[in-house]
Amino acid sequence: MLNYSEIDSILRALVEPTRRQILERLSRGPATVSQLAEPFGMTFAAVLQHLQVLEACGLIRSEKIGRVRTCRIEPGGLAPLADWITERRIPAERHLDRLGEILAETDQPSPKVQDQEKDEQT
Amino acid sequence: MLNYSEIDSILRALVEPTRRQILERLSRGPATVSQLAEPFGMTFAAVLQHLQVLEACGLIRSEKIGRVRTCRIEPGGLAPLADWITERRIPAERHLDRLGEILAETDQPSPKVQDQEKDEQT
């Protein structure tokens, strides 16, 4: 739990489809809370909660001018997640087939491989 | 909802800390279900459910030899998410301050900016 929680909060924010849509919308330019709420068949309050989540993890930024709050994308917001992914892609791309082979050779005389499931996704 | 659901399933898989830990563990080499279950203070069945989620979205792969199921990282598993992120980072890095300025100039005479919240994260 170091900067682990940063990744955690970003993933929790992104896992919500509505929040991803809000991000898409904002990546085409800033918008007020009401402008964001309109296209989604959703109450003001709900969108506001999403915006708070997005802002709390640094994916968006907002400022209130008068009674209007304008939201926009925070440029570097996705960077921590991008880093997390690249950190895990590079080592993963190696040593697994290697170890897999070793394990496959040392372990069984006549392996009866049966791979089921993994196909309920049209 | 095209390959949108692919991103969705990957994010849903990654948002669980336990599943991320399982991925970390597997990125250091293949492991059986019992080997994976041991370090987490968790039942067999729970870990199995996590593994099914990870496999369903293509982040890991597993094969059963005899009564032992061995799991390993699926090399390209994180690629769709990585792509999704890069697609959104490049356009986001531009045109927002631009539009932000335009909006800020056309809208108000004497802006009273007040930015609160965003600090409940120790």
Place this chain on the structure above:
DNA sequence: ACAATACTCAAGTCCATGCTTAACTATTCC
């Protein structure tokens, strides 16, 4: 000042998901 606007906050409901328990199947060992 008063009303309308734009947002904010607090409860409360509802559903998805993580985890457990318990029964069950398939393999291996003796």
Place this chain on the structure above:
DNA sequence: GGAATAGTTAAGCATGGACTTGAGTATTGT
């Protein structure tokens, strides 16, 4: 063949998170 091992499945509980409603605050227009 029978017991132990490794995994699998199903049912149920419990929590968290999304969304709503309803009341409240600050700002702007008249």
